[in-house]
Amino acid sequence: MTQEHQTDSRQMLGRLRSVMAEDAAGQQRLDRITTLIAEEMKTEVCSIYLFRDEDTLELCATEGLNPEAVHETRMRLGEGLVGRVARTGKLVNTDDAPGTRGFRYMPETGEEAYSAFLGVPIQRLGEMLGVIVVQSKDARSFSEEEVYAIEVVAMVIAEMAELGAFVGEGAAMSARHQQPVLFRGTSAQEGNAQGHVWLHEPRVVVTNPIAEDPHRELERLESAVDELRVGVDRMLSTAKSGDKEQLQVLEAYRMFANSKGWMRRMEEDISRGLSAEAAVEKEQSTARARMGQVTDVYLRDRLHDLDDLSNRLLRILTGQGNETGAEMPADPILIARNIGPAELLDYGRRLKGIILEEGSVGSHAAIVARALAIPLVIHASRITTEALNGDPVLVDGEQGIVHLRPDESVIAAFRDKMAMQAKAQERYASxxxxxxxxxxxHHIGLHMNAGLMADLPSLESSGAEGVGLFRTELQFLIRNHMPKRAELSELYSRVMDAAMGKRVVFRTLDIGSDKVLPYMKAVDEPNPALGWRAVRIGLDKPGVMRMQLQALVRAAAGRPLSVMFPFIAQREEYFAARDEMDKALERERILGHPLPESLEVGAMLETPSLAYASDSFYEAVDFxxxxxxxxxxxxxxxxxxxxxxxxxxxxxxxxxxxxxxxxxxxxxxxxTxxxxxxxxxxxxxxxxxxxxxxxxxxxxxxxxxxxxxxxxxxxxxxxxxxxxxxxxxxxxxxxxxxxxxxxxxxx
Incomplete structure (x- = not known):
């Protein structure tokens, strides 16, 4: 690289900090930034494109192109080299832009034949905000140092956008976290709720992305990492020795916390002008970008560990986070990317609603939400990046719609809807x-589904005649180790006690597909819903099934017992499972334990094949x-x-x-x-x-x-x-x- 094209990232960031400190409107700041970058990079053009909606980029500031094109030139996601950067999240660095696949000439910008092109995504922790571009007539590729400098500037722009640095009169961007936003997701549990946002993992806002004193930032980083390491060691020392899954996660945490490579990269970022927080977040963004491209489950889990560790480190550096004293609102609506069943049960019935970016209608979280009768909307894309703790929010569990920071007309209509539903509930109670x-x-038997002890009070309050389905897998899903037979027997006994003589149908362990035990090695299947699941696992690995059936027999303690096997596809599977039931009964008889007063053994008909099973199956099954x-x-x-x-x-x-x-x-x-x-x-x-x-x-x-x-x-x-x-x-x-x-x- 020649002296002419050298770029000093520390010098550029120093000038950028000065621009940010000026009392100026948002558009003026963006204009100054493009001028500054063009000067520092010694290029003819610097332009900043930002998203106007999910699919449209807009030229919001430029040095070197026609200023009248600002806020007029727009392109679709994937269109041209700029759109390609925005779609893929990967930079484009070429010495022959017109000859590069996807190039689009934009005459309205007064664009000349610029050969050199460097486009870098503006993103924050996976959220794409726009693209920054530098162009030059010289036919050259930009150096590694120049690319790094633009990447750092792009990151700083993203952080400043989060802080509202580019809003105001003539703004390039609308104010973030202030406008009403509608999210269309998927209903995973019906019901409606009005409340205030409680983020499961609060966003850490970096207010000082540029370092004033690199030596001071290095000291802050070292101190925070030391505190992080002590915390991880403390968690390891108090972890249960028998909980191998938890120990493995904590060992991975300790490995990353003591990683010299991780530390070295953050130190280099600080030496080039970033603050300690920005250096951590830069590494975190890199890990998240890789996480989205990796298909190997083990590697994705490790990258997730690094992401979680980075969050912990950022909270130490900034003092932000729920654990630092933020108070949960009286009407919390939980928002998270995803959440495990045990974590959700910790919140319990305090929650008015749940909104997830990920998840599925059959996921662990959905099962718990149904058990707790809490409205749940999943697939609410990007809501964790838009919502802040305390924001008002409405959850429409019927339609799978979320209104974040709704205006008064939406609130009034929603309250009317809830009032009508409350009146209907009064009628149902009567x-x-x-x-x-x-x-x-004609009498129709109405029974309720359940999966937790917390469900059982609904047996009386709902008017149900019994429990038509008790999902036994929740007790396996919410822990990091296989439950013991005695634990299951005690739980099933308490369920029967709470039912006060009403029939309870216990469905045996229904795992697989999207319900994978934390302590069970995941099987990579092309179509899990049609794969190794439910009774198929039980018959291939009968130890767990036998243990569960014995626990059910002991829990009955001489009372009537109803057991149902899930996902039976052919009669032989039912007969094999029924044989295991008979073996469990014989074992309990030999041990001198009381047998059920009566026993019903049924099957779930979930596959079309079973509808056409032989008469012998229909005659053999109890229900x-x-x-x-x-x-x-x-x-x-x-x-x-x-x-x-x-x-x-x-x-x-x-x-x-x-x-x-x-x-x-x-x-x-x-x-039957x-x-x-x-x-x-x-x-x-x-x-x-x-x-x-x-x-x-x-x-x-x-x-x-x-x-x-x-x-x-x-x-x-x-x-x-x-x-x-x-x-x-x-x-x-x-x-x-x-x-x-x-x-x-x-x-």
């Missing part, structure tokens, strides 16, 4: 102790429960985690309804008790249709029992069945329109 008996005198969530996605070949297809297919489609009716008829022919369990069982219109085609038992979340009972008590199933049959005979694809016309006024 029929709590009445049977779900239809106008034609069947249709697992509607899985059965529906397999029937329509539509992944329920995929928003593009999951709402495309209607439960009341005549094909699906006819398939359910086929199962009803087979069970009726063999006198049948129920329907899943989200659709808790939807009043669907529930009424299920009852009309012959399903006498439904199992749902406790909050759905009132609405379902209310519509059933106002419905004549004979009339509704006629409506369904007529719609089918007339060639309708779905019976919903005809059913809604009939039920209008009954809802």
């Amino acid at each position: 029929i709590r102790n009445k049977p779900a008996e239809t106008l034609c005198g 069947l429960s249709i697992g509607g969530n899985d059965l529906k996605q397999f029937f329509f070949a539509a992944d329920r985690e995929n928003e593009l297809v999951r709402k495309r297919y209607d439960t009341l489609n005549v094909s699906f309804l006819g398939f359910i009716e086929h199962i009803v008829d087979r069970c009726a022919a063999t006198n 008790p049948l129920s329907f369990c899943g989200e659709d069982a808790g939807r009043p219109v669907e529930a009424a249709c299920f009852a009309a085609i012959g399903l006498n038992s439904l199992s749902m979340r406790p909050a759905s029992i009132g609405p379902v009972k209310s519509i059933l008590r106002r419905t004549n199933l004979i009339e509704l069945r006629n409506v369904i049959d007529k719609a089918r005979d007339e060639g309708a694809q779905s019976v919903r329109p005809a059913v809604m016309d009939y039920l209008r006024g009954k809802l």
